[in-house]
Amino acid sequence: MSGQASDDNAILRVEQVSKQFVSRSGIGARNAPVIRAVDNVSLHINAGETLAVVGESGSGKSTLGRSIVRAIDPSQGAVQLKLDTGEWVDLARLSERQLRQLRRHFHMIFQDPYSSLDPRMTVFDIIAEPLIYNERVSRAEARRRVIEVLELVGLGERHLNHYPHAFSGGQRQRIGIARSLICKPRLIVCDEAVSALDVSVQAQILNLLKDLQQRFGLAFMFIAHDIAVVEFIAHRIAVMYVGRMVELGETRAIIDRPLHPYTEALLSSVPMTDPTRERSGKRLSGEIASPINPPSGCHFHPRCPYATERCKAEIPQWRELEPGRFVACHFAAELRLAGMIQSHTPHHELHK
């Protein structure tokens, strides 16, 4: 489905992945509602590329990320990972034991720098954890490797025996990044990796991620809700709404010329850092639908200013409208949607 011209370079192919949760309400509840957190999503990530997955809370973007690293098990679909040998394995079909042989190829960076580090372990123990389980290394070797990644993320040997409570949020996030890097993975899922950080620290971490990517050819799946951050770091953007993918394409193309009305609305809600520029007046009314009982047809139709009867009845096809440009909207070809307003006076030049 995600078949695309530049697919040869892919290291991860997500094929029609779905994840349903049963909302349990007591023992033996027969008609427990099924939550379709991720609904038939397909995408691929190239080596050394950042694919951002954006959407509001409840869009299923975190569930998708977790399904890919098999922190949770996807209900249907395939998560194909390309090995060094060039062969593809479907992570979704592996047992936990088989999976452990492959886990060193991918890791994850979490949103909350506080709950993602065990407060009872030292920095060394935290970062060395993937190494201990994935590779048989001596303690001296582990120490050398930990110091190596610590320095990569801007910390040092002196921090080895400290406990997380000694660090600020930004430093903790660096520790989390070091942990994800220690086994030299090919893919890192960043789940809102900078959204809990202070603005001045966000920039440090974003630069760090970009540097690491260039240095090691890492692929990132960057789950986020902040379009400004995504615009900075992502090569391509995938937009999700209530469990479904609604649009996917190159960052610039998506931001300048969205094809899906939801993307347009998302872009128009981005707060502008320059008060002289007005946001495009379009405001999305209502709130994201509940995945327990989503609207019929296109999930977005109750909030969509362009919705017709067809949108209520018929689920839009996920189709490649232009090369590399996927969208799920009946009228994507006809609609002329507004992108984000470009600034004519770059800030940086103003100051310098």
Place this chain on the structure above:
Amino acid sequence: MTPSASLKSTEPRLKVEGLKTYFFLDHGILKAVDGVDFHVGEAESVGIIGESGCGKSITAQSMLQLVRGRGQIVAGHAVLRRKQGEMVDILSLDPDSAEMRSVRGDDASIIFQEPMTSFSPVHTIGFQIGEMLRLHTKLSEAQIRERVIAMLGRVGISNPEVRIDEYPHQLSGGMRQRAMIAMALICHPQIVIADEPTTALDVTIQAQILDLMRDLQDELGMSIVYITHNMAVVAENVSRVYVMYLGRVVETTTTERLFKDPKHPYTQKLLRSIPHPGRPVERLEVIEGSVPSAVDPPRRCGFFTRCPSAMAGVCDAAIPALTKVDDEHWARCFLLSDEKEAEDEWSSL
């Protein structure tokens, strides 16, 4: 945006001077707010922005004397012009007195970041919003209900006649925040403090709530103090901005000026380190390091440790005073003025 608001010569609605709120911890004094001055005019909105730990939220809580536990407002004045026009220094009131409670309900109110924890889960939202009227007015139950329904409708909650009897958990995040705003506005306060009002919300909802607050302000004419870590969020809503760092205001001017011509190195670096939508760059500029601890801070410029233009022997020898650097523009930096902040009996602690 109403830039003219800042030029109004009328007396400010609220004027805070020399506010110091300290937390007396086991390992030292956390100087969360260490000499903050600001004022809000009639029907004006101002923003107080800063990173976590800069003291912005404690400033907000201090204005309504909500600081508890180990915290204590140790110095300063907060002169509020009440509805009837009399001036009162909020900080001269006993925090638990009837007068302070009447200030909190009648004249000033606060909107919190997390509406879920600000509402009690065991009462309907209608009851909780009406509680303010029950305490501060002599309206009958029927009148209260009517006012609450009208206010819920005003903040954009559909079906207010039904929603009034729902419990907080039955509402979505955005709806809860609207209910929170309704609760803050039900007594028609003259000043509203909005502490990160949209941080917990999705971007599309964020935009709706900010629009709503702007409309409400046009209609009701109250003053609003926005407390936020993300200036982009409130840039469209405020006329003037106070930038806080490590317990002090380091720069203040109109919103427009702040974005166009920031004077303080911290503000300059901060604005450049944010990815600006629609202006893609290869690398972001960064402010090295992190915010230092506010526990027993040394007497030097708070930004000294991270400032690219720091001057040894100058910036670490004294604290610069907030001085006028331009029309309607004040900053606290030795690059701009030699003036030093005066010491008081707390400086040496």
Place this chain on the structure above:
Amino acid sequence: MSDTTTSAPAPRPKKVQDRIDRLRAQYSTGGDRRRQRAEQLYSASQWQLMRAKFGKHKLAMVSLYLLILFYVVAILADFIAPYDPQERSRQHIFAPPSAIHFFAPDGGFVGPYVFDSRTRVNPKTFKYDLIVADNADMNPVVLFPKTDPYLLMGVIPMSVKLFGTTSRQPVFLLGADNLGRDLFSRIVHASRVSLFVGFGGVLISFVLGVALGGISGYVGGKVDVIIQRTIELVMSVPQIPLWMALAAAIPAEWTGIQTYFAITLVLSLVGWTGLARVVRGRILSMREEDYVMAARISSASSWSIITRHLIPGFTSYLIVHITIAIPFMILGETTLSFLGIGIRAPDVSWGSLLQQAQDVVVLSNYVWLLWPAAFVVAAVVLFNFIGDGLRDAADPYAK
């Protein structure tokens, strides 16, 4: 700031100003010491943080020291108690606590002593009255009097006690019972059973609670349901009848030691349920922590996650829970023994000592027989204070 017209500075309310002045005075010294301590805590482990926080809880610290004293007394009972718990004195049936005098009748200071005394039934009231002759001998109370040789803690041969008299007149710190036995000595000996029943009982319920609670929380599903229903079943049975039924099953011919262990077992078989719930709750909440997910993504097996993350994560909570569970065990033993189905004579526990206080008539005449209850209350209260301090310290990361 913009205009300098300051309104006349209004004074702060007096109580607020007083607080500010007090804080300023308090913090104007010792800044370096505070800073130093803060820096040490920076690289401190969870246990060090806990200890630091617990140390600040004054009531808990005092309680801890007092409780340690209790246990030292219990361990050194043979040495501290002046008499054997079974030693009777016909002349001193229901003797009240001895009056200890320091000054001779003529007024000169001679150090502590007791008069010769005895008790006799008052033919009118049928109550034992204390009789002290006008010219009674003075018996000095001394430290380390020589006694018959005995083995301290069953190994160290000793022939001195902590205190006592050198003559035949005994000193009754807390009075004597119906057979003229020294109540203080009996309480001290009884504290061995009463204080240590808690440990034994908690140890067994600890193993049961952690194992079953852990399985319940980690495995989940049907196993969880079964264990939870079992816990509810055990919890819903009224405690005292259950204890009584179990204790009544102990054969009468068992020795004191055997009975003691049987009682411990009875108490813990009922007491593990609370702990199992605590463990299950902690595991359920910790399983959702991001660092547990991070470990799984790092290829950690279930076993590694349990041993490296989950167990260290709830150890502190377990300690708190145990501290609060011990007094329940003490109370349980006291209840059983008081009802006569626990520790049996000749062994003594606080509860069995209280059996004598069951009769209101006896009690009204000889109030000191209630002393064991004071020790029970003291031990329980001390444990609860410590538990309180530990609970505050248990999660040093909680703000």
